[in-house]
Amino acid sequence: MTVSELVRPLLPIIAPNDGHPYVAGSRCTECGHTYVGARDVCAKCTARDRMEAVRLAETGKVWAWTVVHRSFPGVATPFVDVIVDLDDGAHIKGTLVDVDPQAVTPDMPVRMVFREVNPAGADGPYLTYLFVPA
Amino acid sequence: MSDVYVVGIDMIRFGRFPDRTVPGLAAEAALLALDDAGLSIRDIQALYCGNLGQANGMVGQRMLAEIGQTGIPVVNVANACATGATAFRDAWIAIKAGLYDTVLAVGVEQMGKGLLGGTGGGPSPEGLVGSYTMPAMFAQIGIEHARKYGTTFEQFARVSVKNHHHSTLNPKSMYRKETPLEEVMGAEMIAYPNTKLMCSVNVDGSAAAVLMAEEKVRRLGLMDRAVRIRASEMSSNPFAERQMAMPDFSAATRLAAKSAYERAGIGPDDVNLVELHDCFATAELVHYENLGLCADGEAGRLIDEGVTALGGKVPVNVSGGLLSKGHPLGATGIANIYEVATHLRGKAGARQVEGARIGLTHVVGGGPGMGTACAIHVLEKA
Numbered sequence: 001m002t003v004s005e006l007v008r009p010l011l012p013i014i015a016p017n018d019g020h021p022y023v024a025g026s027r028c029t030e031c032g033h034t035y036v037g038a039r040d041v042c043a044k045c046t047a048r049d050r051m052e053a054v055r056l057a058e059t060g061k062v063w064a065w066t067v068v069h070r071s072f073p074g075v076a077t078p079f080v081d082v083i084v085d086l087d088d089g090a091h092i093k094g095t096l097v098d099v100d101p102q103a104v105t106p107d108m109p110v111r112m113v114f115r116e117v118n119p120a121g122a123d124g125p126y127l128t129y130l131f132v133p134a
Numbered sequence: 135m136s137d138v139y140v141v142g143i144d145m146i147r148f149g150r151f152p153d154r155t156v157p158g159l160a161a162e163a164a165l166l167a168l169d170d171a172g173l174s175i176r177d178i179q180a181l182y183c184g185n186l187g188q189a190n191g192m193v194g195q196r197m198l199a200e201i202g203q204t205g206i207p208v209v210n211v212a213n214a215c216a217t218g219a220t221a222f223r224d225a226w227i228a229i230k231a232g233l234y235d236t237v238l239a240v241g242v243e244q245m246g247k248g249l250l251g252g253t254g255g256g257p258s259p260e261g262l263v264g265s266y267t268m269p270a271m272f273a274q275i276g277i278e279h280a281r282k283y284g285t286t287f288e289q290f291a292r293v294s295v296k297n298h299h300h301s302t303l304n305p306k307s308m309y310r311k312e313t314p315l316e317e318v319m320g321a322e323m324i325a326y327p328n329t330k331l332m333c334s335v336n337v338d339g340s341a342a343a344v345l346m347a348e349e350k351v352r353r354l355g356l357m358d359r360a361v362r363i364r365a366s367e368m369s370s371n372p373f374a375e376r377q378m379a380m381p382d383f384s385a386a387t388r389l390a391a392k393s394a395y396e397r398a399g400i401g402p403d404d405v406n407l408v409e410l411h412d413c414f415a416t417a418e419l420v421h422y423e424n425l426g427l428c429a430d431g432e433a434g435r436l437i438d439e440g441v442t443a444l445g446g447k448v449p450v451n452v453s454g455g456l457l458s459k460g461h462p463l464g465a466t467g468i469a470n471i472y473e474v475a476t477h478l479r480g481k482a483g484a485r486q487v488e489g490a491r492i493g494l495t496h497v498v499g500g501g502p503g504m505g506t507a508c509a510i511h512v513l514e515k516a
Contacts, residue, residue: 066274068270068325121258
């Protein structure tokens with residue numbers, strides 16, 4: 001998916017990549033655990049300097065979810081908050097859109113998309129990842 | 135190493151006191167605990183003071199300015215929802231180390247209403263990258279339990295029915311009102327499956343305890359009011375597969391529980407009552423299993439069968455719990471210990487767990503992207 005190169009990423013883990021964004025991750029070459037975002041030391045096996053930067057998978061399955069009806073002021077509700085087990089073994093939190101909240105089920109296949117959004121408290125659009133049913 | 139006893143302990147009735155100060159609330163509980171022990175602030179050799187909201191505000195020293203500046207060492211403690219229990223444990227450690235024989239631990243908090251945290255300044259990921267609200271985090275923990283074991287919305291809701299019922303018997307609870315199942319399930323949905331009545335109450339409160347070395351308890355003739363600390367254990371979150379996405383409160387609780395049972399030389403079957411961290415109704419069921427009160431997957435059955443209600447085999451949160459008594463973050467850990475100590479002393483009135491000899495307290499806190507602090511205490515009638 002191509003998005004405007006000018007839109008700022010909402011989180012540091014979102015790599016704009018010249019309009020072909022992805023979520024940055026890292027994998028421990030010692031134990032194989034895959035993390036969201038960059039890091040130097042493996043929290044799981046404690047290995048140092050064994051991390052390689054990876055581009056996280058864009059498909060996965062819903063592990064847990066909730067429908068959030070009350071959030072902070074300025075945040076639109078309801079929305080579906082999901083914990084997704086990505087196909088590369090990473091685990092990531094996100095918002096599931098384009099779905100009936102009642103239809104979310106365990107292990108529901110989802111995929112990551114990138115869209116311009118207007119976050120609460122922002123002065124303009126930002127780039128974020130979202131999940132949609134796969 | 136000396137055994138350590140609680141010889142004085144008390145709490146204020148939890149509520150909303152916007153016109154008071156944090157040190158003022160702390161001072162009230164400290165004086166109540168000293169009076170309970172029949173001691174003066176001059177008898178105290180060190181103070182451990184737990185508070186989150188003014189963690190850099192030297193609350194302990196400001197409290198002493200209100201009740202007597204004797205020049206004792208003061209340590210101000212902040213450790214998420216385990217803050218009060220951490221201050222209590224630090225007092226226990228100081229006596230165990232032989233540095234002091236009489237130490238005061240205080241927990242205090244003054245809170246606003248509504249959701250903890252906020253979007254802060256600048257663009258917020260809230261709603262776009264899931265939710266950073268506490269109710270959402272604990273909702274997902276409930277959904278995780280449901281996907282593993284089939285736990286139902288109704289079973290989670292029963293926790294609130296039970297704890298609100300318990301609180302009607304506790305004069306120190308913020309709320310003292312029955313909430314029938316239909317009312318709990320029909321209340322405003324905050325984050326499924328937790329409705330508003332399944333979320334703990336943000337309140338102001340304070341609690342304090344005087345801890346003493348065994349030899350001095352005997353010398354002062356205080357054993358008749360003493361409660362023995364059989365175990366004081368803490369943990370942080372060990373690595374968990376989904377920890378970056380979903381805070382894990384279970385692994386830390388299991389670690390601390392295992393250590394606490396080993397240290398006390400008992401098992402879960404020996405425990406007569408439990409005050410555990412029911413910050414949300416979903417959390418209470420998960421912690422039944424984490425604390426070994428039942429096998430994994432059995433928590434729903436426990437609540438359905440009334441095992442954890444007053445009169446059941448192991449009553450849980452007879453005080454009303456965080457759900458009804460209220461959850462002033464820094465005070466909760468010591469307030470839980472107050473509740474158990476009161477039962478072990480046989481002074482719990484209408485909510486007394488008959489014949490209680492051993493009780494367990496549990497707090498666990500943390501937040502998204504932060505980590506977990508867990509503290510468990512095992513207390514025994516002296």
